[in-house]
Amino acid sequence: xxxxxxxxxxxxxxxxxxxxxxxxxxxxxxxxxxxxxxxxxxxxxxxxxxxxxxxxxxxxxxxxxxxxxxxxxxxxxxxxxxxxxxxxxxxxxxxxxxxxxxxxxxxxxxxxxxxxxxxxxxxxxxxxxxxxxxxxxxxxxxxxxxxxxxxxxxxxxxxxxxxxxxxxxxxxxxxxxxxxxxxxxxxxxxxxxxxxxxxxxxxxxxxxxxxxxxxxxxxxxxxxxxxxxxxxxxxxxxxxxxxxxxxxxxxxxxxxxxxxxxxxxxxxxxxxxxxx
Amino acid sequence: xxxxxxxxxxxxxxxxxxxxxxxxxxxxxxxxxxxxxxxxxxxxxxxxxxxxxxxxxxxxxxxxxxxxxxxxxxxxxxxxxxxxxxxxxxxxxxxxxxxxxxxxxxxxxxxxxxxxxxxxxxxxxxxxxxxxxxxxxxxxxxxxxxxxxxxxxxxxxxxxxxxxxxxxxxxxxx
Numbered sequence: 001x002x003x004x005x006x007x008x009x010x011x012x013x014x015x016x017x018x019x020x021x022x023x024x025x026x027x028x029x030x031x032x033x034x035x036x037x038x039x040x041x042x043x044x045x046x047x048x049x050x051x052x053x054x055x056x057x058x059x060x061x062x063x064x065x066x067x068x069x070x071x072x073x074x075x076x077x078x079x080x081x082x083x084x085x086x087x088x089x090x091x092x093x094x095x096x097x098x099x100x101x102x103x104x105x106x107x108x109x110x111x112x113x114x115x116x117x118x119x120x121x122x123x124x125x126x127x128x129x130x131x132x133x134x135x136x137x138x139x140x141x142x143x144x145x146x147x148x149x150x151x152x153x154x155x156x157x158x159x160x161x162x163x164x165x166x167x168x169x170x171x172x173x174x175x176x177x178x179x180x181x182x183x184x185x186x187x188x189x190x191x192x193x194x195x196x197x198x199x200x201x202x203x204x205x206x207x208x209x210x211x212x213x214x215x216x217x218x219x220x221x222x223x224x225x226x227x228x229x230x231x232x233x234x235x236x237x238x239x240x241x242x243x244x245x246x247x248x249x250x251x252x253x254x255x256x257x258x259x260x261x262x263x264x265x266x267x268x269x270x271x272x273x274x275x276x
Numbered sequence: 277x278x279x280x281x282x283x284x285x286x287x288x289x290x291x292x293x294x295x296x297x298x299x300x301x302x303x304x305x306x307x308x309x310x311x312x313x314x315x316x317x318x319x320x321x322x323x324x325x326x327x328x329x330x331x332x333x334x335x336x337x338x339x340x341x342x343x344x345x346x347x348x349x350x351x352x353x354x355x356x357x358x359x360x361x362x363x364x365x366x367x368x369x370x371x372x373x374x375x376x377x378x379x380x381x382x383x384x385x386x387x388x389x390x391x392x393x394x395x396x397x398x399x400x401x402x403x404x405x406x407x408x409x410x411x412x413x414x415x416x417x418x419x420x421x422x423x424x425x426x427x428x429x430x431x432x433x434x435x436x437x438x439x440x441x442x443x444x445x446x447x448x449x450x
Binding site: 016017027050115116 | 292
């Protein structure tokens with residue numbers, strides 16, 4: 001025992017170093033697994049508040065751009081409003097998007113685009129009704145999914161993440177279903193996976209969200225096709241797409257609250273139980 | 277006590293500057309300049325090793341909390357603190373540190389700071405990008421990032437050290 005203590009005392013520098021490094025690797029592996037990551041809370045209000053203060057300062061230099069964006073969005077909403085009020089009332093009675101989806105506006109207080117896994121922090125949290133697994137969109141297209149919530153802030157896993165996996169449709173091609181991933185390291189381009197070989201893709205074809213997910217409403221813009229990447233084995237092709245959202249200059253986003261989410265969750269659980 | 281207070285202020289200012297300013301620099305996505313390493317670089321030279329390790333770990337962990345990379349920066353700064361005595365010995369040669377309490381621009385010359393900064397940044401970046409690369413299986417890319425980020429960080433750190441070195445301008449060239 002004495003020898004052990006003497007050994008520790010003699011080599012305390014190296015031992016402390018090893019202990020700290022092992023601790024780091026343990027923390028790292030805990031957060032590298034998607035399912036475990038969901039259980040660890042790394043979003044906290046202090047960090048959020050500091051980022052928010054920084055954003056406030058930065059915003060003064062961007063007021064012009066923010067104003068322009070808001071004006072553009074206003075114009076878009078006015079156009080859409082005109083269309084909606086013109087259509088017959090019957091359509092709205094069958095499916096009223098307003099009652100299924102609620103959009104909570106939030107501001108981006110911090111975001112990254114140049115890491116292997118990117119996150120966005122927004123200034124709305126549990127107190128504002130944000131929960132895990134809610135979809136996040138911008139005026140240009142889909143942005144990501146909420147993975148972590150603190151009382152007043154939330155972390156969003158952006159599309160620029162190795163776990164990002166979104167069900168999409170190729171709009172001009174028989175509404176073919178495919179999966180959107182991020183396999184490049186460039187924040188502007190993503191990959192659409194699982195395209196049947198018989199499909200002819202054209203540059204500029206639109207990629208939108210499918211109806212197979214209750215995180216995002218149907219038909220939200222995801223990006224446009226850049227080029228087809230033929231599969232070496234000749235089975236399912238991939239395509240390089242350009243995201244419609246500019247992740248490097250995100251300012252205002254909307255969190256999508258599905259009003260029937262609790263109901264859907266129980267349905268899914270029942271379904272899973274029956275399968276077991 | 278004064279020195280202790282000074283280090284706390286340096287800790288806070290560097291973390292704020294890192295997360296609010298420097299993290300927004302992205303040239304092509306490969307450049308990751310880290311200036312918060314200055315904190316570990318300027319710790320007193322004769323400080324007990326275990327204290328250097330713990331302080332290095334602490335600033336790395338705080339940065340990790342901000343960046344959502346739990347463990348990566350902490351691992352890299354701990355490695356940096358561990359290698360620091362060796363690096364100082366390596367870059368100093370026969371230089372004596374009898375009356376130098378912490379690295380400073382008045383008592384040490386530019387070539388010394390260049391060698392010291394480069395080695396420290398390299399150890400940090402190497403550990404950081406390896407931790408990042410191994411967890412994502414992108415080792416080739418990690419190496420490319422090291423190659424680009426080390427010179428940029430070294431340049432930024434030296435610039436900051438010169439800007440904030442209090443008596444440098446008064447004394448002029450030596």
